[in-house]
Amino acid sequence: MRELIVAQQLIDLTNSNADLACILLSNMAKSDSILKVFDVQVSLKTDKQKEVFKSSKAINCLMDLFVKGGDRKLNSYANYDYLAYFFADISRFKKGRQYFITEQKYDGVVPLMKLLVFTEKYDCKARRQGVSSIIKNSLFDTDQQMRLLENRDINLLPYLLSPIALADNKGLSEEEVMELPEELQLLGSDKKTEPLKEISTVYLEAILLLCVTRKGREYLRENGVYPIVREFDRATKDDQITDLCYRIVDMLMRDEKSQDLYDPEQEIAEIRQYLSSQEATNGIDDDANDTDDTDDTDDVDGMIVEVA
Template sequence: MDPALCSELLSFLKPETRADVRAQALEYILGVSGTPEGRQSLCAEPRLLQVVLDLTTEQSAHVAQDAHHVLVNLTSDPTTHKSLLGHVPTLLPSLLTLLQDPTCPFSDSTCTALCNLSREEESCQSFLQTLKQEGLCQLLHMLCTPKYNGHASLDYLGPLVCNLTQLPEGRDFILDRDRCVIQRLLPYVTAGSTVRKGGIVGTLRNCCFNHRDHEWLLSDQVDLLPFLLLPLAGGEEYTDEEMESLPPDLQYLPEDKERESDPDIRKMLIETVQLLCATAGGRRIVRQKGTYLIMRELHSWERESYVSRACEKLIQVWPRPFNLGFINRF
């Protein structure tokens, strides 16, 4: 950014400047942040970035909202993350404070910016270091507390937690057996918005990369499998023998039972089940609990080819008789 332009914008954004002038200057910055070139130029100006961050708590709702939108735009570009975190060391702590405030009217934008910042491994590592275990506990509390903020849905907490579990430290926290964290997440596999559900399912999928925890996840202590299969199940009829092989929560479902409507979430659910089949013990438990039946009916119903392929890929990890029976059906 031209130094003269930057200085002019900084002068317009001073607290003593007229409110309408400050608002217009911030609107200009918001427009600049909407292009890749503009984001790069803004991220090269530490003083301007700090002022934008400070304006997120401005008394004027319009100004504060625009400041949040600027940060959402800036963080949407992964190439800006290193500059943002380097030039504005207070960025993560400040955004976390805003997010945790149950009265903040812009927490959805704050959550989106933090979700953006946690997508890449390097910035996610910085996020976890800032958050620490106490902050993680608070995020999970917010995620599992209906109407934590009366002004915001906080749906992007789901993807945010999912991003944190791309790192071993994040997965270890969710899988801590003394905290019972993962058990608190399971009801949200079928509840809430598509964004929230997708984040929760993504979190479960990431956690299933920890093979050492599969036996525990499939045990009665967590009983993960029925939560993964229920959104994939419809109201099909089964023989008595088949019905008995299913977990209780999947038996005698109503005829009008609907499957998860989002194909990407359906695919993630199938992939999570497949990850649980990475060990011989996991494959045995998954097979014994009637998963084949759910996949068989899902495959018949499924209209998205990429989800159907995920079904077929899962079946291929089972013994040949199951594999052949499944393929001969189509």
């Protein structure tokens, strides 16, 4: 089984080709057969492996490598950044999405919670880009959206908004600032905004997905999402960004008294169609072959991850 072979190679913390194996695994994720990675067990042979990995399930070990192994902390030859693209690809599948939003028995943590910190890792495009797509794909299951928003342990909304929030809450009135999640109310002048359009658009698409249900729209209104989107659009001045922002604002400003006119299933189908039309202009490198970990100005060609 190819997936197991690659996973076994990756948990070898002395493997000098580990990052290449991450790219290989990401390319393998184009096929439905990659779902086997959720069921297979790796063999933990060394004391170091048993110390690092608390589960022998391949998917859990890969998650631990990604979270614990950044900046070559586990393997002097590898940073495991390109596992972000692998995770993003498997989040296209329902089984993958369920994994990321379900508490795991081996450590009692929802995997998505471990990834949110990378939304603002500005020295690594791969991690930011992969994680943004995982978040967006996780929101396609509308019956899970409110749990992700309202669970204080996950606390998803600040991570969705922070990459598009401006320094000093530029353009927001005091009243609008007070409506924001607490984490965003005291943004300083050193606050960074996501520099790459192809990543910031993914966050806007994720917010658009949250607008599908009435509960989602009400939650976004109550937490000051509209002014954040409004000011980001003004600052960016990009046609694609403006189109996304307009769609979000149009749904947030709708008259909920006419709710019977809106069919959530039809709306999410329309949003799927719209997001699919954007695949040619934003996404993730098809071969995960951009090996520059620090340059966030490079263009990203093609795509490997989009909605299921």
